[in-house]
Amino acid sequence: MLKLMLLLVIPALLAACAASNKAPRPPRFAIAIHGGAGVIDRGAPEAEKESYRQSLERALRHGRDRLAAGDSALDVAESVVRILEDDPNFNAGKGAVFTEDGRHELDASIMDGRNLACGAVAGVRTVKNPITLARLVMEKTSHVLLVSDGAEQFATAVGVERVDPTYFDTERRRRALDRVLEERKRRAEQEKSRGTVGCVALDSHGNLAAATSTGGMTGKRYGRAGDSPIIGAGTYADNRTCAVSCTGTGEEFIRHVVAFQVSALMRYAGMPVEQAARTVIFERLQPDDGGLIAVSRTGEIAMPYNSSGMFRGAADSSGLFKVSIWEE
Amino acid sequence: MLKLMLLLVIPALLAACAASNKAPRPPRFAIAIHGGAGVIDRGAPEAEKESYRQSLERALRHGRDRLAAGDSALDVAESVVRILEDDPNFNAGKGAVFTEDGRHELDASIMDGRNLACGAVAGVRTVKNPITLARLVMEKTSHVLLVSDGAEQFATAVGVERVDPTYFDTERRRRALDRVLEERKRRAEQEKSRGTVGCVALDSHGNLAAATSTGGMTGKRYGRAGDSPIIGAGTYADNRTCAVSCTGTGEEFIRHVVAFQVSALMRYAGMPVEQAARTVIFERLQPDDGGLIAVSRTGEIAMPYNSSGMFRGAADSSGLFKVSIWEE
Numbered sequence: 001m002l003k004l005m006l007l008l009v010i011p012a013l014l015a016a017c018a019a020s021n022k023a024p025r026p027p028r029f030a031i032a033i034h035g036g037a038g039v040i041d042r043g044a045p046e047a048e049k050e051s052y053r054q055s056l057e058r059a060l061r062h063g064r065d066r067l068a069a070g071d072s073a074l075d076v077a078e079s080v081v082r083i084l085e086d087d088p089n090f091n092a093g094k095g096a097v098f099t100e101d102g103r104h105e106l107d108a109s110i111m112d113g114r115n116l117a118c119g120a121v122a123g124v125r126t127v128k129n130p131i132t133l134a135r136l137v138m139e140k141t142s143h144v145l146l147v148s149d150g151a152e153q154f155a156t157a158v159g160v161e162r163v164d165p166t167y168f169d170t171e172r173r174r175r176a177l178d179r180v181l182e183e184r185k186r187r188a189e190q191e192k193s194r195g196t197v198g199c200v201a202l203d204s205h206g207n208l209a210a211a212t213s214t215g216g217m218t219g220k221r222y223g224r225a226g227d228s229p230i231i232g233a234g235t236y237a238d239n240r241t242c243a244v245s246c247t248g249t250g251e252e253f254i255r256h257v258v259a260f261q262v263s264a265l266m267r268y269a270g271m272p273v274e275q276a277a278r279t280v281i282f283e284r285l286q287p288d289d290g291g292l293i294a295v296s297r298t299g300e301i302a303m304p305y306n307s308s309g310m311f312r313g314a315a316d317s318s319g320l321f322k323v324s325i326w327e328e
Numbered sequence: 329m330l331k332l333m334l335l336l337v338i339p340a341l342l343a344a345c346a347a348s349n350k351a352p353r354p355p356r357f358a359i360a361i362h363g364g365a366g367v368i369d370r371g372a373p374e375a376e377k378e379s380y381r382q383s384l385e386r387a388l389r390h391g392r393d394r395l396a397a398g399d400s401a402l403d404v405a406e407s408v409v410r411i412l413e414d415d416p417n418f419n420a421g422k423g424a425v426f427t428e429d430g431r432h433e434l435d436a437s438i439m440d441g442r443n444l445a446c447g448a449v450a451g452v453r454t455v456k457n458p459i460t461l462a463r464l465v466m467e468k469t470s471h472v473l474l475v476s477d478g479a480e481q482f483a484t485a486v487g488v489e490r491v492d493p494t495y496f497d498t499e500r501r502r503r504a505l506d507r508v509l510e511e512r513k514r515r516a517e518q519e520k521s522r523g524t525v526g527c528v529a530l531d532s533h534g535n536l537a538a539a540t541s542t543g544g545m546t547g548k549r550y551g552r553a554g555d556s557p558i559i560g561a562g563t564y565a566d567n568r569t570c571a572v573s574c575t576g577t578g579e580e581f582i583r584h585v586v587a588f589q590v591s592a593l594m595r596y597a598g599m600p601v602e603q604a605a606r607t608v609i610f611e612r613l614q615p616d617d618g619g620l621i622a623v624s625r626t627g628e629i630a631m632p633y634n635s636s637g638m639f640r641g642a643a644d645s646s647g648l649f650k651v652s653i654w655e656e
Contacts, residue, residue: 116583122553123475143552144579147451148476150551223478224471225450232560232585251472255444257560260585261592268596 027299029067030202030316033060033080035090036195037247037290038307042326049325052089052311056323059083060313063199064321073201073209073243074112074135081108081131081211084197088170090311091195093129096168096215098177104168105148106215107229108134113208113237122229123148128161131213134229136160144231148223173218180219196228198245200237200295204317208297210235210243210259217250226250232260239297241266242273248290248307256284262294277302355627357395358530358644361388361408363418364523365575365618366635370654377653380417380639384651387411388641391527392649401529401537401571402440402463409436409459409539412525416498418639419523421457424496424543426505432496433476434543435557436462441536441565450557451476456489459541462557464488472559476551501546508547524556526573528565528623532645536625538563538571538587545578554578560588567625569594570601576618576635584612590622605630 035056040048063080067073085093096104108130109120119138122145127133136158137146146154155162196214203209212235214228227234227250234250236259237243244259253259258280265276273296281291281304291305293312301314313323363384368376391408395401413421424432436458437448447466450473455461464486465474474482483490524542531537540563542556555562555578562578564587565571572587581587586608593604601624609619609632619633621640629642641651 118583141550141552142579143550144582145553145558147551147553150549154550221478222469222471222482223475224469225473225475230473230558230560231582232558232588236585251470254472254559255446257564257585257588260560260588264589264592264596268592 028317030299032293035311037310064315073203077209077211080199091215092197092213097218100221106130108213109235110211111237113239120229121151196247200243208243210237212245227253246292274302355644358627360621363639365638392643401531405537405539408527419543420525420541425546428549434458436541437563438539439565441567448557449479524575528571536571538565540573555581572622574620602630
């Protein structure tokens with residue numbers, strides 16, 4: 001009888017060992033960032049491409065090092081997005097695009113996968129780092145989304161760093177506005193929303209967080225809000241599934257509730273994060289709509305996009321560290 | 329051989345016939361409406377309750393009759409919500425609550441399940457019927473969500489009916505603001521967002537639509553936006569699954585992406601609409617958060633809520649016609 005049990009049990013144990021040897025250990029932490037989809041052509045000057053790569057590497061290295069030191073996904077997501085906001089290469093914070101009437105209106109959102117806490121601001125004009133104001137909405141109010149003048153009032157109440165609206169002016173974005181207004185005279189409105197920044201992180205405590213920030217759409221009018229300040233559309237994080245940050249044509253990301261839909265496909269259809277993310281980008285959205293970054297609760301990273309390219313980077317505790325613009 | 333086949337086939341045919349006789353034919357059209365969750369106590373004066381019931385019946389009858397005449401779900405959802413907006417009993421349009429500084433800021437959203445087209449406005453102050461402006465955002469712009477001053481500018485551009493902001497003033501809502509401000513002096517902020525209106529419809533052509541409109545939260549500040557203007561949170565419609573309109577504590581409905589989550593549970597977890605709606609209301613949200621109305625592509629209606637009551641009504645082509653406030 002004992003012999004028989006051993007005959008049955010030993011092969012099972014051996015098989016289990018082999019399987020555990022084959023399956024890679026999940027990373028202790030993981031991070032992905034993006035700086036917008038479909039922003040530049042492959043034919044851009046090498047110096048420009050190199051400048052973007054360096055910007056992405058700087059932000060990614062900061063995030064990876066803080067996660068390695070045991071910092072929380074939430075702190076890291078906020079702090080990496082602050083770095084991208086302060087970098088004029090990206091359409092968020094310094095470097096934000098101009099609205100039709102030559103102003104800047106910035107949007108941001110952040111979500112903590114531990115407890116689904118979230119905060120967002122839309123249409124702020126004098127807040128140096130909108131992602132930090134979004135986090136304060138999450139932590140200091142009972143609300144999720146504050147808009148426009150109200151968000152500015154709240155910024156005054158909590159005392160975040162303010163800047164004169166001209167701080168956001170950059171020569172490059174001014175030229176982009178001129179081009180859009182020129183084009184608008186000639187033919188039907190053709191607007192593109194590109195250049196959002198975002199970060200998703202899994203920390204060494206097993207918590208997920210996502211953060212997204214944008215300067216909006218060059219030449220936008222009518223107080224248009226895209227997906228970046230919309231929890232579920234541009235940003236979502238849930239420790240049961242994944243953390244997601246999106247970039248692209250905001251209206252399509254709202255319509256398809258993209259960030260939450262990735263989470264729902266994992267939770268309700270049992271898909272791994274890569275399949276869930278690709279399903280949304282390639283089977284729900286249309287070509288050239290944009291892309292997303294996602295990290296699962298087990299540290300897998302997905303970064304699909306259906307535009308011509310996406311500024312992005314990924315790193316984890318197993319040594320992965322890579323930034324890219326197109327397929328490479 | 330033939331005999332054997334008949335022996336096998338005939339019972340199967342009989343069983344199929346029996347099943348098709350037992351299963352009710354799906355209704356040709358169906359509609360549900362709501363006028364807010366947790367708004368009044370069971371102990372309210374009978375005349376007040378009766379007034380609400382009559383308001384609900386009037387809107388529901390209008391919607392049912394138009395669906396019976398073959399009108400589209402989208403036209404019916406908009407037009408039923410207009411009736412509820414014009415009715416001072418509900419916190420949407422005429423009858424909207426006051427913000428902290430004694431103004432009105434209205435939100436609305438609408439979605440067409442045929443093609444996921446959608447539109448929304450937040451923070452409008454002079455538009456008599458915000459739901460109609462939301463529909464014009466959907467039909468006349470490439471955007472989904474217009475906010476505040478920009479939404480007002482767009483209203484001017486498209487020429488919808490405007491009113492002086494005092495049009496929205498009602499004595500009852502003024503007293504509610506006084507109570508909230510009084511209470512705020514005495515203890516920590518305790519705000520309730522109640523009294524949204526909404527309509528979901530399945531038309532006789534098999535199309536679904538959802539519409540939601542609200543006057544926001546009494547005494548709200550900081551340009552707070554709730555779930556009503558957020559596609560995916562307060563409103564969603566997809567011909568593959570269902571149409572949903574929500575009412576309750578907006579922040580929780582955003583956090584749990586409630587309207588889209590009902591659709592996702594049907595599409596990805598294979599749940600019928602009643603089970604999907606109850607799962608979100610009772611297993612994702614907390615007691616007293618609010619409720620939702622949903623109609624599936626096959627005309628089943630679900631109206632779960634976890635608050636003390638919900639103004640609601642349902643009708644369909646099989647003769648159902650019923651309005652309720654609590655469990656009855």
